[in-house]
Amino acid sequence: MLSVEGLSVAYGGLAALREVTLRVGQGEFIAVVGPNGAGKTTLFKAISGTVPARAGRVEFEGQDLLGLPAARRAHLGIAHVPEGRRVFASLTVLENLEMGAWPEAGRRVLAQSLERIYALFPILAERRGQHAGTLSGGQQQMLAIGRALASRPRLLMLDEPSMGLSPVMADAIFDAVRELHRTDGMTILLVEQRVAEALDACDRGYVLETGRIVLDGPVSELSAERLRQAYLGM
Numbered sequence: 001m002l003s004v005e006g007l008s009v010a011y012g013g014l015a016a017l018r019e020v021t022l023r024v025g026q027g028e029f030i031a032v033v034g035p036n037g038a039g040k041t042t043l044f045k046a047i048s049g050t051v052p053a054r055a056g057r058v059e060f061e062g063q064d065l066l067g068l069p070a071a072r073r074a075h076l077g078i079a080h081v082p083e084g085r086r087v088f089a090s091l092t093v094l095e096n097l098e099m100g101a102w103p104e105a106g107r108r109v110l111a112q113s114l115e116r117i118y119a120l121f122p123i124l125a126e127r128r129g130q131h132a133g134t135l136s137g138g139q140q141q142m143l144a145i146g147r148a149l150a151s152r153p154r155l156l157m158l159d160e161p162s163m164g165l166s167p168v169m170a171d172a173i174f175d176a177v178r179e180l181h182r183t184d185g186m187t188i189l190l191v192e193q194r195v196a197e198a199l200d201a202c203d204r205g206y207v208l209e210t211g212r213i214v215l216d217g218p219v220s221e222l223s224a225e226r227l228r229q230a231y232l233g234m
């Protein structure tokens with residue numbers, strides 16, 4: 001479904017991604033883990049179209065993405081839940097979800113999407129009339145995921161959804177993401193610093209370090225020892 005081939009991105013003279021190659025198949029749940037500054041957010045931005053690539057290819061369902069503006073990529077079904085959530089604080093929960101439904105596929109089936117989002121996150125149904133800025137961090141993360149779901153994505157990209165959340169709230173978010181994968185068959189690309197939880201939930205993982213993929217494979221092959229070695233750069 002998604003194929004990233006030899007992708008390089010730089011900020012000015014600083015290389016943030018170096019020849020990254022990664023694949024996501026239809027219905028797969030893939031995690032990208034790695035330390036601070038490894039380039040995880042940059043990878044997502046290059047896929048969704050908010051930073052330009054210096055070299056390489058990104059194809060989504062056979063279509064070359066790199067020539068397309070971010071809005072066009074969203075219409076193709078790529079939803080990016082950014083780090084730090086960025087919900088519209090002064091809009092209500094419902095208005096945020098309605099905003100998420102702007103791509104063509106989302107607009108047609110908003111009522112159905114809302115039903116699914118509220119089933120996944122009942123607190124959003126309870127608070128639908130409340131301003132998003134009054135929600136807790138965990139609830140705002142739920143809303144950010146809900147807003148992405150309202151676009152009826154074919155690929156859901158989640159950038160560190162557990163960041164800044166209590167362990168209990170982070171677990172609730174991981175449970176919901178797992179359910180989306182298992183029950184809805186959603187194709188998910190997750191970036192996380194909580195390595196154990198991310199690898200526990202996904203099918204396959206990639207370890208990114210200083211802009212390069214240093215390890216990848218099915219979760220069963222990403223043993224603690226190999227991860228430690230990758231993290232230590234051995």
Ligand code: ATP
Nearest residue numbers: 011014016034035036037038039040041042043083
């Ligand atoms: P974190 O978990 O801290 O968000 P990350 O793995 O997502 O880290 P990126 O945010 O992609 O990493 O950053 C990769 C590298 O690119 C880092 O060295 C970072 O300092 C640099 N970088 C990121 N954004 C910019 C920018 N807008 N301008 C210049 N350098 C940047």
